[in-house]
Amino acid sequence: MAYKNIIVDIEDNVCLIRLDRPDAMNALNLDLLRELGKALGEAQQNDKVRACVITGSEKAFAAGADIKMMSEKSFVDVFTEDLFTPEEQAIRRIRKPIIAAVSGYALGGGCELAMMADFIIAGDNAKFGQPEVNLGVMPGMGGSARLTKLVGRAKAMDMALTGRMMDAEEAERAGLVSRVVPAKKLVEEALAAARKIAEKGAISVMAIKEAVNRADEMPLAEALLFERRLFHALFATEDQKEGMTAFIDKREPQFRDR
Ligand code: CO8
The missing domain is CATH 3.90.226.10 (2-enoyl-CoA Hydratase; Chain A, domain 1)
Structure with a gap:
Protein backbone atom coordinates (compact mmCIF):
# COMPACT_ATOMS: atom_id res chain seq x y z
CA MET A 1 0.00 0.00 0.00
CA GLU A 199 17.71 -15.13 12.96
CA LYS A 200 16.29 -16.29 16.31
CA GLY A 201 13.20 -18.39 16.86
CA ALA A 202 10.11 -16.20 16.64
CA ILE A 203 8.43 -17.85 19.63
CA SER A 204 11.21 -17.12 22.09
CA VAL A 205 11.58 -13.60 20.66
CA MET A 206 7.88 -12.91 21.19
CA ALA A 207 7.98 -14.39 24.68
CA ILE A 208 10.96 -12.23 25.63
CA LYS A 209 9.24 -9.07 24.36
CA GLU A 210 6.13 -9.94 26.32
CA ALA A 211 8.03 -10.76 29.51
CA VAL A 212 10.17 -7.62 29.50
CA ASN A 213 7.19 -5.38 28.73
CA ARG A 214 5.04 -7.01 31.40
CA ALA A 215 7.89 -6.72 33.91
CA ASP A 216 7.56 -2.95 33.57
CA GLU A 217 3.94 -3.08 34.58
CA MET A 218 3.80 -5.77 37.28
CA PRO A 219 5.07 -6.16 40.83
CA LEU A 220 8.38 -8.09 40.88
CA ALA A 221 6.95 -11.34 42.29
CA GLU A 222 4.29 -11.47 39.56
CA ALA A 223 6.78 -10.58 36.85
CA LEU A 224 9.13 -13.34 38.02
CA LEU A 225 6.32 -15.88 37.99
CA PHE A 226 5.17 -14.75 34.52
CA GLU A 227 8.77 -15.05 33.28
CA ARG A 228 9.23 -18.50 34.87
CA ARG A 229 6.02 -19.84 33.34
CA LEU A 230 6.93 -18.54 29.89
CA PHE A 231 10.37 -20.13 30.30
CA HIS A 232 8.72 -23.44 31.22
CA ALA A 233 6.32 -23.12 28.29
CA LEU A 234 9.17 -22.80 25.78
CA PHE A 235 10.11 -26.39 26.61
CA ALA A 236 6.99 -27.37 24.66
CA THR A 237 8.57 -26.01 21.46
CA GLU A 238 10.66 -27.75 18.83
CA ASP A 239 12.91 -24.69 18.81
CA GLN A 240 14.00 -25.44 22.38
CA LYS A 241 15.03 -28.97 21.39
CA GLU A 242 16.75 -27.65 18.26
CA GLY A 243 18.53 -24.81 20.09
CA MET A 244 19.91 -27.00 22.85
CA THR A 245 20.77 -29.92 20.57
CA ALA A 246 22.57 -27.58 18.15
CA PHE A 247 24.64 -26.22 21.03
CA ILE A 248 25.65 -29.73 22.12
CA ASP A 249 26.37 -30.75 18.49
CA LYS A 250 28.45 -27.57 18.02
CA ARG A 251 26.41 -26.35 15.02
CA GLU A 252 24.17 -23.38 14.24
CA PRO A 253 20.50 -23.93 15.22
CA GLN A 254 17.83 -24.04 12.52
CA PHE A 255 14.79 -22.54 14.24
CA ARG A 256 11.42 -23.31 12.66
CA ASP A 257 9.13 -21.24 14.90
CA ARG A 258 7.43 -24.32 16.28
N1 CO8 B 1 4.79 20.48 15.07
C1 CO8 B 1 4.56 21.11 13.91
N2 CO8 B 1 5.54 21.62 13.16
C2 CO8 B 1 6.81 21.49 13.60
C3 CO8 B 1 7.11 20.85 14.80
C4 CO8 B 1 6.03 20.31 15.55
N3 CO8 B 1 6.21 19.62 16.70
N4 CO8 B 1 8.44 20.88 14.98
C5 CO8 B 1 8.95 21.53 13.93
N5 CO8 B 1 7.98 21.90 13.09
C6 CO8 B 1 8.09 22.63 11.83
C7 CO8 B 1 8.37 24.11 12.07
O1 CO8 B 1 7.17 24.80 12.36
C8 CO8 B 1 8.99 24.50 10.76
O2 CO8 B 1 7.97 24.66 9.81
P1 CO8 B 1 7.87 26.01 8.91
O3 CO8 B 1 9.12 25.97 8.09
O4 CO8 B 1 6.63 25.81 8.12
O5 CO8 B 1 7.84 27.13 9.85
C9 CO8 B 1 9.80 23.27 10.37
O6 CO8 B 1 9.23 22.18 11.11
C10 CO8 B 1 11.26 23.37 10.71
O7 CO8 B 1 11.36 23.68 12.10
P2 CO8 B 1 12.28 24.86 12.66
O8 CO8 B 1 12.36 25.98 11.66
O9 CO8 B 1 11.78 25.22 14.01
O10 CO8 B 1 13.68 24.12 12.72
P3 CO8 B 1 14.89 24.39 13.74
O11 CO8 B 1 16.03 23.57 13.22
O12 CO8 B 1 15.11 25.85 13.93
O13 CO8 B 1 14.39 23.81 15.15
C11 CO8 B 1 13.35 22.17 16.59
C12 CO8 B 1 14.14 22.44 15.29
C13 CO8 B 1 14.26 22.48 17.79
C14 CO8 B 1 12.98 20.71 16.59
C15 CO8 B 1 12.11 23.08 16.64
O14 CO8 B 1 11.38 22.93 15.43
C16 CO8 B 1 11.16 22.77 17.77
O15 CO8 B 1 11.41 23.18 18.89
N6 CO8 B 1 10.06 22.06 17.47
C17 CO8 B 1 8.98 21.83 18.42
C18 CO8 B 1 9.39 20.79 19.46
C19 CO8 B 1 8.26 20.58 20.45
O16 CO8 B 1 7.83 21.45 21.15
N7 CO8 B 1 7.75 19.34 20.50
C20 CO8 B 1 6.66 18.95 21.38
C21 CO8 B 1 5.35 19.04 20.68
S1 CO8 B 1 3.96 18.71 21.73
C22 CO8 B 1 3.95 17.03 21.83
O17 CO8 B 1 4.73 16.35 21.24
C23 CO8 B 1 2.88 16.40 22.68
C24 CO8 B 1 2.90 14.89 22.53
C25 CO8 B 1 1.85 14.24 23.37
C26 CO8 B 1 0.55 14.14 22.67
C27 CO8 B 1 -0.40 13.27 23.45
C28 CO8 B 1 -1.86 13.54 23.08
C29 CO8 B 1 -2.81 12.75 23.93
Missing part, protein backbone atom coordinates in the same frame (compact mmCIF):
# COMPACT_ATOMS: atom_id res chain seq x y z
CA ALA A 2 1.18 3.54 -0.77
CA TYR A 3 1.69 5.81 2.21
CA LYS A 4 2.03 9.60 2.24
CA ASN A 5 3.88 10.16 5.50
CA ILE A 6 6.08 7.11 5.85
CA ILE A 7 8.26 4.97 3.58
CA VAL A 8 8.20 1.22 4.11
CA ASP A 9 10.84 -1.24 2.91
CA ILE A 10 10.94 -4.94 3.64
CA GLU A 11 14.23 -6.73 3.13
CA ASP A 12 16.02 -9.64 4.80
CA ASN A 13 13.03 -10.31 7.10
CA VAL A 14 13.13 -6.76 8.48
CA CYS A 15 10.53 -4.04 7.94
CA LEU A 16 12.15 -0.61 7.86
CA ILE A 17 9.71 2.27 8.37
CA ARG A 18 10.99 5.76 7.74
CA LEU A 19 8.92 8.71 9.01
CA ASP A 20 8.74 11.13 6.12
CA ARG A 21 7.37 14.61 6.77
CA PRO A 22 10.58 16.52 6.00
CA ASP A 23 8.91 19.96 5.97
CA ALA A 24 7.66 19.52 9.53
CA MET A 25 10.63 17.72 11.13
CA ASN A 26 8.52 14.56 11.03
CA ALA A 27 5.96 16.08 13.43
CA LEU A 28 3.39 13.44 14.27
CA ASN A 29 -0.11 14.10 13.01
CA LEU A 30 -2.99 11.65 12.94
CA ASP A 31 -2.36 10.63 9.33
CA LEU A 32 1.26 9.75 10.04
CA LEU A 33 0.47 7.83 13.21
CA ARG A 34 -2.36 5.96 11.51
CA GLU A 35 -0.11 5.02 8.60
CA LEU A 36 2.54 3.88 11.06
CA GLY A 37 0.02 1.73 12.94
CA LYS A 38 -1.20 0.25 9.66
CA ALA A 39 2.31 -0.51 8.39
CA LEU A 40 3.23 -2.16 11.69
CA GLY A 41 -0.04 -4.12 11.64
CA GLU A 42 0.82 -5.38 8.17
CA ALA A 43 4.32 -6.26 9.34
CA GLN A 44 2.76 -8.24 12.18
CA GLN A 45 0.68 -10.23 9.66
CA ASN A 46 3.52 -10.71 7.15
CA ASP A 47 5.38 -13.98 7.77
CA LYS A 48 8.43 -12.59 5.99
CA VAL A 49 8.84 -9.86 8.63
CA ARG A 50 10.56 -10.91 11.86
CA ALA A 51 11.54 -7.49 13.26
CA CYS A 52 10.84 -3.81 12.56
CA VAL A 53 12.92 -0.65 12.62
CA ILE A 54 11.36 2.80 12.86
CA THR A 55 13.55 5.73 11.92
CA GLY A 56 13.29 9.34 10.78
CA SER A 57 15.70 11.59 8.91
CA GLU A 58 19.23 12.46 9.92
CA LYS A 59 17.97 15.81 11.32
CA ALA A 60 14.85 14.59 13.10
CA PHE A 61 13.42 11.30 14.27
CA ALA A 62 10.30 13.35 15.08
CA ALA A 63 10.06 16.83 16.63
CA GLY A 64 6.89 15.98 18.52
CA ALA A 65 3.19 15.86 17.94
CA ASP A 66 2.11 18.34 15.28
CA ILE A 67 1.68 21.61 17.17
CA LYS A 68 -0.16 23.24 14.26
CA MET A 69 -2.70 20.39 14.27
CA MET A 70 -3.21 20.66 18.05
CA SER A 71 -3.12 24.42 18.61
CA GLU A 72 -6.84 25.16 18.09
CA LYS A 73 -8.20 22.06 19.81
CA SER A 74 -10.24 22.35 22.99
CA PHE A 75 -10.39 20.01 25.96
CA VAL A 76 -13.68 18.65 24.62
CA ASP A 77 -12.06 17.97 21.22
CA VAL A 78 -9.06 16.05 22.53
CA PHE A 79 -11.05 14.24 25.21
CA THR A 80 -13.86 13.10 22.92
CA GLU A 81 -11.45 12.21 20.09
CA ASP A 82 -9.27 10.49 22.72
CA LEU A 83 -6.38 12.09 20.86
CA PHE A 84 -3.63 9.64 19.91
CA THR A 85 -4.92 6.79 22.09
CA PRO A 86 -6.01 4.38 19.30
CA GLU A 87 -2.83 5.21 17.37
CA GLU A 88 -0.63 4.46 20.40
CA GLN A 89 -2.51 1.23 21.02
CA ALA A 90 -2.02 0.14 17.40
CA ILE A 91 1.74 0.47 17.86
CA ARG A 92 1.85 -1.21 21.27
CA ARG A 93 -0.21 -4.16 20.00
CA ILE A 94 2.60 -5.36 17.72
CA ARG A 95 4.16 -8.54 19.07
CA LYS A 96 7.21 -8.54 16.82
CA PRO A 97 10.23 -6.60 18.08
CA ILE A 98 10.47 -2.92 17.16
CA ILE A 99 13.70 -0.93 17.28
CA ALA A 100 13.63 2.88 17.15
CA ALA A 101 16.68 4.25 15.34
CA VAL A 102 16.95 7.88 16.45
CA SER A 103 18.99 10.50 14.67
CA GLY A 104 18.59 14.21 15.44
CA TYR A 105 15.58 15.46 17.38
CA ALA A 106 13.28 13.10 19.27
CA LEU A 107 11.15 15.61 21.13
CA GLY A 108 7.79 15.41 22.86
CA GLY A 109 5.69 12.83 21.01
CA GLY A 110 8.84 11.92 19.05
CA CYS A 111 10.66 10.86 22.21
CA GLU A 112 7.46 9.14 23.34
CA LEU A 113 7.17 7.24 20.05
CA ALA A 114 10.80 6.11 20.38
CA MET A 115 10.02 4.88 23.91
CA MET A 116 7.07 2.84 22.57
CA ALA A 117 9.62 0.76 20.65
CA ASP A 118 11.27 -2.18 22.40
CA PHE A 119 14.61 -0.43 22.46
CA ILE A 120 16.26 2.64 21.06
CA ILE A 121 19.53 2.83 19.16
CA ALA A 122 20.71 6.43 18.94
CA GLY A 123 22.95 8.21 16.48
CA ASP A 124 25.64 10.25 18.23
CA ASN A 125 23.75 13.40 17.11
CA ALA A 126 20.46 12.39 18.80
CA LYS A 127 18.69 14.82 21.11
CA PHE A 128 15.87 13.68 23.34
CA GLY A 129 13.48 15.99 25.14
CA GLN A 130 10.01 16.52 26.56
CA PRO A 131 9.53 20.24 25.84
CA GLU A 132 5.72 20.27 26.18
CA VAL A 133 6.04 22.49 29.26
CA ASN A 134 7.17 25.27 26.88
CA LEU A 135 3.81 24.98 25.11
CA GLY A 136 1.70 25.22 28.24
CA VAL A 137 1.00 21.50 28.34
CA MET A 138 2.79 18.35 29.48
CA PRO A 139 3.84 14.99 28.03
CA GLY A 140 0.81 12.95 26.98
CA MET A 141 2.02 9.72 25.36
CA GLY A 142 4.45 8.33 27.93
CA GLY A 143 6.88 11.23 28.45
CA SER A 144 6.19 11.29 32.14
CA ALA A 145 5.12 7.65 32.69
CA ARG A 146 7.48 5.64 30.45
CA LEU A 147 10.34 8.11 30.75
CA THR A 148 10.28 7.85 34.55
CA LYS A 149 10.53 4.04 34.32
CA LEU A 150 13.40 4.29 31.88
CA VAL A 151 15.56 7.07 33.34
CA GLY A 152 14.24 7.41 36.89
CA ARG A 153 12.38 10.18 38.66
CA ALA A 154 15.19 12.75 38.87
CA LYS A 155 15.99 12.89 35.16
CA ALA A 156 12.35 12.57 34.10
CA MET A 157 11.42 15.52 36.32
CA ASP A 158 14.41 17.51 35.10
CA MET A 159 13.56 16.93 31.44
CA ALA A 160 9.80 17.43 31.64
CA LEU A 161 9.93 20.43 34.00
CA THR A 162 12.76 22.34 32.33
CA GLY A 163 12.10 21.11 28.78
CA ARG A 164 15.85 20.67 28.27
CA MET A 165 17.27 18.22 25.77
CA MET A 166 19.42 15.20 26.58
CA ASP A 167 22.18 14.28 24.15
CA ALA A 168 22.89 10.73 23.03
CA GLU A 169 25.69 10.16 25.52
CA GLU A 170 23.56 11.23 28.48
CA ALA A 171 20.62 9.20 27.14
CA GLU A 172 22.79 6.08 27.06
CA ARG A 173 24.11 6.74 30.57
CA ALA A 174 20.55 7.25 31.81
CA GLY A 175 19.30 4.01 30.26
CA LEU A 176 17.01 5.63 27.69
CA VAL A 177 18.92 4.14 24.75
CA SER A 178 20.61 0.78 24.45
CA ARG A 179 23.55 1.97 22.37
CA VAL A 180 24.98 4.98 20.57
CA VAL A 181 26.46 4.63 17.10
CA PRO A 182 27.85 7.12 14.57
CA ALA A 183 24.88 8.97 13.03
CA LYS A 184 25.97 8.04 9.50
CA LYS A 185 25.80 4.35 10.38
CA LEU A 186 22.60 4.49 12.42
CA VAL A 187 20.19 2.78 10.04
CA GLU A 188 22.79 0.20 9.04
CA GLU A 189 23.44 -0.66 12.71
CA ALA A 190 19.73 -0.78 13.58
CA LEU A 191 19.05 -3.04 10.60
CA ALA A 192 21.95 -5.28 11.63
CA ALA A 193 20.45 -5.56 15.13
CA ALA A 194 17.03 -6.33 13.65
CA ARG A 195 18.53 -8.98 11.34
CA LYS A 196 20.27 -10.56 14.32
CA ILE A 197 16.88 -10.82 16.07
CA ALA A 198 15.31 -12.14 12.86
Whole structure:
Protein backbone atom coordinates (compact mmCIF):
# COMPACT_ATOMS: atom_id res chain seq x y z
CA MET A 1 0.00 0.00 0.00
CA ALA A 2 1.18 3.54 -0.77
CA TYR A 3 1.69 5.81 2.21
CA LYS A 4 2.03 9.60 2.24
CA ASN A 5 3.88 10.16 5.50
CA ILE A 6 6.08 7.11 5.85
CA ILE A 7 8.26 4.97 3.58
CA VAL A 8 8.20 1.22 4.11
CA ASP A 9 10.84 -1.24 2.91
CA ILE A 10 10.94 -4.94 3.64
CA GLU A 11 14.23 -6.73 3.13
CA ASP A 12 16.02 -9.64 4.80
CA ASN A 13 13.03 -10.31 7.10
CA VAL A 14 13.13 -6.76 8.48
CA CYS A 15 10.53 -4.04 7.94
CA LEU A 16 12.15 -0.61 7.86
CA ILE A 17 9.71 2.27 8.37
CA ARG A 18 10.99 5.76 7.74
CA LEU A 19 8.92 8.71 9.01
CA ASP A 20 8.74 11.13 6.12
CA ARG A 21 7.37 14.61 6.77
CA PRO A 22 10.58 16.52 6.00
CA ASP A 23 8.91 19.96 5.97
CA ALA A 24 7.66 19.52 9.53
CA MET A 25 10.63 17.72 11.13
CA ASN A 26 8.52 14.56 11.03
CA ALA A 27 5.96 16.08 13.43
CA LEU A 28 3.39 13.44 14.27
CA ASN A 29 -0.11 14.10 13.01
CA LEU A 30 -2.99 11.65 12.94
CA ASP A 31 -2.36 10.63 9.33
CA LEU A 32 1.26 9.75 10.04
CA LEU A 33 0.47 7.83 13.21
CA ARG A 34 -2.36 5.96 11.51
CA GLU A 35 -0.11 5.02 8.60
CA LEU A 36 2.54 3.88 11.06
CA GLY A 37 0.02 1.73 12.94
CA LYS A 38 -1.20 0.25 9.66
CA ALA A 39 2.31 -0.51 8.39
CA LEU A 40 3.23 -2.16 11.69
CA GLY A 41 -0.04 -4.12 11.64
CA GLU A 42 0.82 -5.38 8.17
CA ALA A 43 4.32 -6.26 9.34
CA GLN A 44 2.76 -8.24 12.18
CA GLN A 45 0.68 -10.23 9.66
CA ASN A 46 3.52 -10.71 7.15
CA ASP A 47 5.38 -13.98 7.77
CA LYS A 48 8.43 -12.59 5.99
CA VAL A 49 8.84 -9.86 8.63
CA ARG A 50 10.56 -10.91 11.86
CA ALA A 51 11.54 -7.49 13.26
CA CYS A 52 10.84 -3.81 12.56
CA VAL A 53 12.92 -0.65 12.62
CA ILE A 54 11.36 2.80 12.86
CA THR A 55 13.55 5.73 11.92
CA GLY A 56 13.29 9.34 10.78
CA SER A 57 15.70 11.59 8.91
CA GLU A 58 19.23 12.46 9.92
CA LYS A 59 17.97 15.81 11.32
CA ALA A 60 14.85 14.59 13.10
CA PHE A 61 13.42 11.30 14.27
CA ALA A 62 10.30 13.35 15.08
CA ALA A 63 10.06 16.83 16.63
CA GLY A 64 6.89 15.98 18.52
CA ALA A 65 3.19 15.86 17.94
CA ASP A 66 2.11 18.34 15.28
CA ILE A 67 1.68 21.61 17.17
CA LYS A 68 -0.16 23.24 14.26
CA MET A 69 -2.70 20.39 14.27
CA MET A 70 -3.21 20.66 18.05
CA SER A 71 -3.12 24.42 18.61
CA GLU A 72 -6.84 25.16 18.09
CA LYS A 73 -8.20 22.06 19.81
CA SER A 74 -10.24 22.35 22.99
CA PHE A 75 -10.39 20.01 25.96
CA VAL A 76 -13.68 18.65 24.62
CA ASP A 77 -12.06 17.97 21.22
CA VAL A 78 -9.06 16.05 22.53
CA PHE A 79 -11.05 14.24 25.21
CA THR A 80 -13.86 13.10 22.92
CA GLU A 81 -11.45 12.21 20.09
CA ASP A 82 -9.27 10.49 22.72
CA LEU A 83 -6.38 12.09 20.86
CA PHE A 84 -3.63 9.64 19.91
CA THR A 85 -4.92 6.79 22.09
CA PRO A 86 -6.01 4.38 19.30
CA GLU A 87 -2.83 5.21 17.37
CA GLU A 88 -0.63 4.46 20.40
CA GLN A 89 -2.51 1.23 21.02
CA ALA A 90 -2.02 0.14 17.40
CA ILE A 91 1.74 0.47 17.86
CA ARG A 92 1.85 -1.21 21.27
CA ARG A 93 -0.21 -4.16 20.00
CA ILE A 94 2.60 -5.36 17.72
CA ARG A 95 4.16 -8.54 19.07
CA LYS A 96 7.21 -8.54 16.82
CA PRO A 97 10.23 -6.60 18.08
CA ILE A 98 10.47 -2.92 17.16
CA ILE A 99 13.70 -0.93 17.28
CA ALA A 100 13.63 2.88 17.15
CA ALA A 101 16.68 4.25 15.34
CA VAL A 102 16.95 7.88 16.45
CA SER A 103 18.99 10.50 14.67
CA GLY A 104 18.59 14.21 15.44
CA TYR A 105 15.58 15.46 17.38
CA ALA A 106 13.28 13.10 19.27
CA LEU A 107 11.15 15.61 21.13
CA GLY A 108 7.79 15.41 22.86
CA GLY A 109 5.69 12.83 21.01
CA GLY A 110 8.84 11.92 19.05
CA CYS A 111 10.66 10.86 22.21
CA GLU A 112 7.46 9.14 23.34
CA LEU A 113 7.17 7.24 20.05
CA ALA A 114 10.80 6.11 20.38
CA MET A 115 10.02 4.88 23.91
CA MET A 116 7.07 2.84 22.57
CA ALA A 117 9.62 0.76 20.65
CA ASP A 118 11.27 -2.18 22.40
CA PHE A 119 14.61 -0.43 22.46
CA ILE A 120 16.26 2.64 21.06
CA ILE A 121 19.53 2.83 19.16
CA ALA A 122 20.71 6.43 18.94
CA GLY A 123 22.95 8.21 16.48
CA ASP A 124 25.64 10.25 18.23
CA ASN A 125 23.75 13.40 17.11
CA ALA A 126 20.46 12.39 18.80
CA LYS A 127 18.69 14.82 21.11
CA PHE A 128 15.87 13.68 23.34
CA GLY A 129 13.48 15.99 25.14
CA GLN A 130 10.01 16.52 26.56
CA PRO A 131 9.53 20.24 25.84
CA GLU A 132 5.72 20.27 26.18
CA VAL A 133 6.04 22.49 29.26
CA ASN A 134 7.17 25.27 26.88
CA LEU A 135 3.81 24.98 25.11
CA GLY A 136 1.70 25.22 28.24
CA VAL A 137 1.00 21.50 28.34
CA MET A 138 2.79 18.35 29.48
CA PRO A 139 3.84 14.99 28.03
CA GLY A 140 0.81 12.95 26.98
CA MET A 141 2.02 9.72 25.36
CA GLY A 142 4.45 8.33 27.93
CA GLY A 143 6.88 11.23 28.45
CA SER A 144 6.19 11.29 32.14
CA ALA A 145 5.12 7.65 32.69
CA ARG A 146 7.48 5.64 30.45
CA LEU A 147 10.34 8.11 30.75
CA THR A 148 10.28 7.85 34.55
CA LYS A 149 10.53 4.04 34.32
CA LEU A 150 13.40 4.29 31.88
CA VAL A 151 15.56 7.07 33.34
CA GLY A 152 14.24 7.41 36.89
CA ARG A 153 12.38 10.18 38.66
CA ALA A 154 15.19 12.75 38.87
CA LYS A 155 15.99 12.89 35.16
CA ALA A 156 12.35 12.57 34.10
CA MET A 157 11.42 15.52 36.32
CA ASP A 158 14.41 17.51 35.10
CA MET A 159 13.56 16.93 31.44
CA ALA A 160 9.80 17.43 31.64
CA LEU A 161 9.93 20.43 34.00
CA THR A 162 12.76 22.34 32.33
CA GLY A 163 12.10 21.11 28.78
CA ARG A 164 15.85 20.67 28.27
CA MET A 165 17.27 18.22 25.77
CA MET A 166 19.42 15.20 26.58
CA ASP A 167 22.18 14.28 24.15
CA ALA A 168 22.89 10.73 23.03
CA GLU A 169 25.69 10.16 25.52
CA GLU A 170 23.56 11.23 28.48
CA ALA A 171 20.62 9.20 27.14
CA GLU A 172 22.79 6.08 27.06
CA ARG A 173 24.11 6.74 30.57
CA ALA A 174 20.55 7.25 31.81
CA GLY A 175 19.30 4.01 30.26
CA LEU A 176 17.01 5.63 27.69
CA VAL A 177 18.92 4.14 24.75
CA SER A 178 20.61 0.78 24.45
CA ARG A 179 23.55 1.97 22.37
CA VAL A 180 24.98 4.98 20.57
CA VAL A 181 26.46 4.63 17.10
CA PRO A 182 27.85 7.12 14.57
CA ALA A 183 24.88 8.97 13.03
CA LYS A 184 25.97 8.04 9.50
CA LYS A 185 25.80 4.35 10.38
CA LEU A 186 22.60 4.49 12.42
CA VAL A 187 20.19 2.78 10.04
CA GLU A 188 22.79 0.20 9.04
CA GLU A 189 23.44 -0.66 12.71
CA ALA A 190 19.73 -0.78 13.58
CA LEU A 191 19.05 -3.04 10.60
CA ALA A 192 21.95 -5.28 11.63
CA ALA A 193 20.45 -5.56 15.13
CA ALA A 194 17.03 -6.33 13.65
CA ARG A 195 18.53 -8.98 11.34
CA LYS A 196 20.27 -10.56 14.32
CA ILE A 197 16.88 -10.82 16.07
CA ALA A 198 15.31 -12.14 12.86
CA GLU A 199 17.71 -15.13 12.96
CA LYS A 200 16.29 -16.29 16.31
CA GLY A 201 13.20 -18.39 16.86
CA ALA A 202 10.11 -16.20 16.64
CA ILE A 203 8.43 -17.85 19.63
CA SER A 204 11.21 -17.12 22.09
CA VAL A 205 11.58 -13.60 20.66
CA MET A 206 7.88 -12.91 21.19
CA ALA A 207 7.98 -14.39 24.68
CA ILE A 208 10.96 -12.23 25.63
CA LYS A 209 9.24 -9.07 24.36
CA GLU A 210 6.13 -9.94 26.32
CA ALA A 211 8.03 -10.76 29.51
CA VAL A 212 10.17 -7.62 29.50
CA ASN A 213 7.19 -5.38 28.73
CA ARG A 214 5.04 -7.01 31.40
CA ALA A 215 7.89 -6.72 33.91
CA ASP A 216 7.56 -2.95 33.57
CA GLU A 217 3.94 -3.08 34.58
CA MET A 218 3.80 -5.77 37.28
CA PRO A 219 5.07 -6.16 40.83
CA LEU A 220 8.38 -8.09 40.88
CA ALA A 221 6.95 -11.34 42.29
CA GLU A 222 4.29 -11.47 39.56
CA ALA A 223 6.78 -10.58 36.85
CA LEU A 224 9.13 -13.34 38.02
CA LEU A 225 6.32 -15.88 37.99
CA PHE A 226 5.17 -14.75 34.52
CA GLU A 227 8.77 -15.05 33.28
CA ARG A 228 9.23 -18.50 34.87
CA ARG A 229 6.02 -19.84 33.34
CA LEU A 230 6.93 -18.54 29.89
CA PHE A 231 10.37 -20.13 30.30
CA HIS A 232 8.72 -23.44 31.22
CA ALA A 233 6.32 -23.12 28.29
CA LEU A 234 9.17 -22.80 25.78
CA PHE A 235 10.11 -26.39 26.61
CA ALA A 236 6.99 -27.37 24.66
CA THR A 237 8.57 -26.01 21.46
CA GLU A 238 10.66 -27.75 18.83
CA ASP A 239 12.91 -24.69 18.81
CA GLN A 240 14.00 -25.44 22.38
CA LYS A 241 15.03 -28.97 21.39
CA GLU A 242 16.75 -27.65 18.26
CA GLY A 243 18.53 -24.81 20.09
CA MET A 244 19.91 -27.00 22.85
CA THR A 245 20.77 -29.92 20.57
CA ALA A 246 22.57 -27.58 18.15
CA PHE A 247 24.64 -26.22 21.03
CA ILE A 248 25.65 -29.73 22.12
CA ASP A 249 26.37 -30.75 18.49
CA LYS A 250 28.45 -27.57 18.02
CA ARG A 251 26.41 -26.35 15.02
CA GLU A 252 24.17 -23.38 14.24
CA PRO A 253 20.50 -23.93 15.22
CA GLN A 254 17.83 -24.04 12.52
CA PHE A 255 14.79 -22.54 14.24
CA ARG A 256 11.42 -23.31 12.66
CA ASP A 257 9.13 -21.24 14.90
CA ARG A 258 7.43 -24.32 16.28
N1 CO8 B 1 4.79 20.48 15.07
C1 CO8 B 1 4.56 21.11 13.91
N2 CO8 B 1 5.54 21.62 13.16
C2 CO8 B 1 6.81 21.49 13.60
C3 CO8 B 1 7.11 20.85 14.80
C4 CO8 B 1 6.03 20.31 15.55
N3 CO8 B 1 6.21 19.62 16.70
N4 CO8 B 1 8.44 20.88 14.98
C5 CO8 B 1 8.95 21.53 13.93
N5 CO8 B 1 7.98 21.90 13.09
C6 CO8 B 1 8.09 22.63 11.83
C7 CO8 B 1 8.37 24.11 12.07
O1 CO8 B 1 7.17 24.80 12.36
C8 CO8 B 1 8.99 24.50 10.76
O2 CO8 B 1 7.97 24.66 9.81
P1 CO8 B 1 7.87 26.01 8.91
O3 CO8 B 1 9.12 25.97 8.09
O4 CO8 B 1 6.63 25.81 8.12
O5 CO8 B 1 7.84 27.13 9.85
C9 CO8 B 1 9.80 23.27 10.37
O6 CO8 B 1 9.23 22.18 11.11
C10 CO8 B 1 11.26 23.37 10.71
O7 CO8 B 1 11.36 23.68 12.10
P2 CO8 B 1 12.28 24.86 12.66
O8 CO8 B 1 12.36 25.98 11.66
O9 CO8 B 1 11.78 25.22 14.01
O10 CO8 B 1 13.68 24.12 12.72
P3 CO8 B 1 14.89 24.39 13.74
O11 CO8 B 1 16.03 23.57 13.22
O12 CO8 B 1 15.11 25.85 13.93
O13 CO8 B 1 14.39 23.81 15.15
C11 CO8 B 1 13.35 22.17 16.59
C12 CO8 B 1 14.14 22.44 15.29
C13 CO8 B 1 14.26 22.48 17.79
C14 CO8 B 1 12.98 20.71 16.59
C15 CO8 B 1 12.11 23.08 16.64
O14 CO8 B 1 11.38 22.93 15.43
C16 CO8 B 1 11.16 22.77 17.77
O15 CO8 B 1 11.41 23.18 18.89
N6 CO8 B 1 10.06 22.06 17.47
C17 CO8 B 1 8.98 21.83 18.42
C18 CO8 B 1 9.39 20.79 19.46
C19 CO8 B 1 8.26 20.58 20.45
O16 CO8 B 1 7.83 21.45 21.15
N7 CO8 B 1 7.75 19.34 20.50
C20 CO8 B 1 6.66 18.95 21.38
C21 CO8 B 1 5.35 19.04 20.68
S1 CO8 B 1 3.96 18.71 21.73
C22 CO8 B 1 3.95 17.03 21.83
O17 CO8 B 1 4.73 16.35 21.24
C23 CO8 B 1 2.88 16.40 22.68
C24 CO8 B 1 2.90 14.89 22.53
C25 CO8 B 1 1.85 14.24 23.37
C26 CO8 B 1 0.55 14.14 22.67
C27 CO8 B 1 -0.40 13.27 23.45
C28 CO8 B 1 -1.86 13.54 23.08
C29 CO8 B 1 -2.81 12.75 23.93
